[in-house]
Amino acid sequence: MTVHDLWLKRGGAHTARHGVGKRWQVRWIDLDGKATSRTFSTKEEADFFDASVKVKKADGTLISADKKDVRLEEIWPAWLDSKAGIAEKSRKDYISKWNVHIRPAWGRRRVADIQDHQVIAWIAALTTMKGVPQGQEPRPVSGSQKKKIADMMSGLLTRAVKMKVIPANPLDGIAKPRVKPGERRYLNVEEIDAILAAAKTDEVKLMLEVLLKTGLRVGEAKGLKVKDLDVDRKRIAIRRDVDDLGRLDETKSRHHRDVPLSQLMTLLLEEAARDKTPEAWLLPDERGHVWTTARWRAIWDNLLIDAGLETTLKTHELRHTAVSMAIAGGADVYIVQRMCGHASATTTLNTYGHLWDGGLDRAAEAIETHLAAERKRIESQQARRAQRGRENGRGHLRLVR
Missing domain, CATH: 3.30.730 (GCC-box Binding Domain)
Known part of the structure; x- marks a missing residue:
C-alpha cells in the first residue's frame, strides 16, 4: 500500500x-x-x-470498496430474517413500517452515507394518514410509533455493521424519541354493569366477563380453547393469540402463562365448555367461529352506544380496568406481572405504577403513626424515670425530731 x-x-x-x-x-x-x-x-x-x-x-x-455502495434495502432481508422467532403480528408490523415509512425514504440510500442527524430530523417529521378522514392533512406519528421506527433503523444499521458494510452504527448513543405516558381509561362499577347489560348474546357477555375479570389481551381471549381451562386449579392457560383475521399466532411476549379465575368465572367457563371437544374455541362468536377483529369491532361499537359510553373507548381498556381492580383488591407487582404476561416487573410498574398510589398514602400515614408512637414511648420512659427518681429520693429522707 x-x-x-x-x-x-x-x-x-x-x-x-x-x-x-x-x-x-x-x-x-x-x-x-x-x-x-x-x-x-x-x-x-x-x-x-x-x-x-x-x-x-x-x-x-x-470496508471494501464494493460494500460502500450497499443500499439499505439490501440489508432489510437479512435484518428481517434475524427476527424469525417473533410473533407473526409483530413481523407484519415490521413489514408495514418498512414499506410505509423506511423504504420510501431510505431504501435506495447507500448505508455508508446515512448520518445520525438526517435520521433524527426525518423521525421528528414523520406523519401518517392512518385514522385521518379523506381530504384532511396527515397527522404526526405518535411517540411510541416513532420510537419503534427509530429502533428499526438502528437495528438495520447494526445489521449492516455485522455484515461489515459500515464500521459503526451512526445511531448508537443518540436519544430515542420520547414516549408520552399513555392515557388509560378505567371503567367504574356503573360503567362495567352498563356494558355487560348491553350485551345482546351470551357469547358477547362471556367475552366481556373474561376480559374484565382476567386482564387478558383481546387476541389471547379470542384464542382460548377448551383444553386451556383447568377447572380444578381455577386457571386458564394462555398459549396462543389470534390475529385480526382469526388466524393462530404466538402470544405477544412469546411466553406462556396461567391466569387465575374466580370461582364464579370458573363455573361460567365450565358451562361454556360443556359438550365441546378440547380443540374447540372456548369463547367463539355467535356462529361458533373464532372472533375476527372486524366482527368484534362491530359488536363493540354498538355496545358503547347502547351502554351510553364514549365511542372512543377501546376494548383494550377492559384489560386496564381488570388490572386496576386487581390492584385495588391488594394484588402486588409480581402478581399483576404474571396476570398480564409482562416480560418484567419494570414493564408492569411503568404501565400501572400509578395505581399503587394508595400505598403512597398509607406510607405517609404510617410515618405519622410511627412518629406519634415513638413520641409516646419516649414520654412513657421519661415518666417512669421520673417516678423512679422520686421514689429513690423518698427512700433517702430521714425523720427529723
Missing part, C-alpha cells in the same frame, strides 16, 4: 495523464482481498488517507 504519482514517472518523465485529473493515488488491498484505489489532488491528502487506511486495516474496520 503506497502513494503513487499519476503525473510523473520514477525518472521524472511525464506520464500520459500529466496535468489531467487528480495527481495522487493511494492503492491498497482491502480486508476481503480486493485491490482498490482512491485519488487525491494533493500529496498531503493522499498521505493522510494512506495512514488512515493502515490504521483501519490494523483494527479490522476497513
Whole structure:
C-alpha cells in the first residue's frame, strides 16, 4: 500500500495523464482481498488517507470498496430474517413500517452515507394518514410509533455493521424519541354493569366477563380453547393469540402463562365448555367461529352506544380496568406481572405504577403513626424515670425530731 504519482514517472518523465485529473493515488488491498484505489489532488491528502487506511486495516474496520455502495434495502432481508422467532403480528408490523415509512425514504440510500442527524430530523417529521378522514392533512406519528421506527433503523444499521458494510452504527448513543405516558381509561362499577347489560348474546357477555375479570389481551381471549381451562386449579392457560383475521399466532411476549379465575368465572367457563371437544374455541362468536377483529369491532361499537359510553373507548381498556381492580383488591407487582404476561416487573410498574398510589398514602400515614408512637414511648420512659427518681429520693429522707 503506497502513494503513487499519476503525473510523473520514477525518472521524472511525464506520464500520459500529466496535468489531467487528480495527481495522487493511494492503492491498497482491502480486508476481503480486493485491490482498490482512491485519488487525491494533493500529496498531503493522499498521505493522510494512506495512514488512515493502515490504521483501519490494523483494527479490522476497513470496508471494501464494493460494500460502500450497499443500499439499505439490501440489508432489510437479512435484518428481517434475524427476527424469525417473533410473533407473526409483530413481523407484519415490521413489514408495514418498512414499506410505509423506511423504504420510501431510505431504501435506495447507500448505508455508508446515512448520518445520525438526517435520521433524527426525518423521525421528528414523520406523519401518517392512518385514522385521518379523506381530504384532511396527515397527522404526526405518535411517540411510541416513532420510537419503534427509530429502533428499526438502528437495528438495520447494526445489521449492516455485522455484515461489515459500515464500521459503526451512526445511531448508537443518540436519544430515542420520547414516549408520552399513555392515557388509560378505567371503567367504574356503573360503567362495567352498563356494558355487560348491553350485551345482546351470551357469547358477547362471556367475552366481556373474561376480559374484565382476567386482564387478558383481546387476541389471547379470542384464542382460548377448551383444553386451556383447568377447572380444578381455577386457571386458564394462555398459549396462543389470534390475529385480526382469526388466524393462530404466538402470544405477544412469546411466553406462556396461567391466569387465575374466580370461582364464579370458573363455573361460567365450565358451562361454556360443556359438550365441546378440547380443540374447540372456548369463547367463539355467535356462529361458533373464532372472533375476527372486524366482527368484534362491530359488536363493540354498538355496545358503547347502547351502554351510553364514549365511542372512543377501546376494548383494550377492559384489560386496564381488570388490572386496576386487581390492584385495588391488594394484588402486588409480581402478581399483576404474571396476570398480564409482562416480560418484567419494570414493564408492569411503568404501565400501572400509578395505581399503587394508595400505598403512597398509607406510607405517609404510617410515618405519622410511627412518629406519634415513638413520641409516646419516649414520654412513657421519661415518666417512669421520673417516678423512679422520686421514689429513690423518698427512700433517702430521714425523720427529723
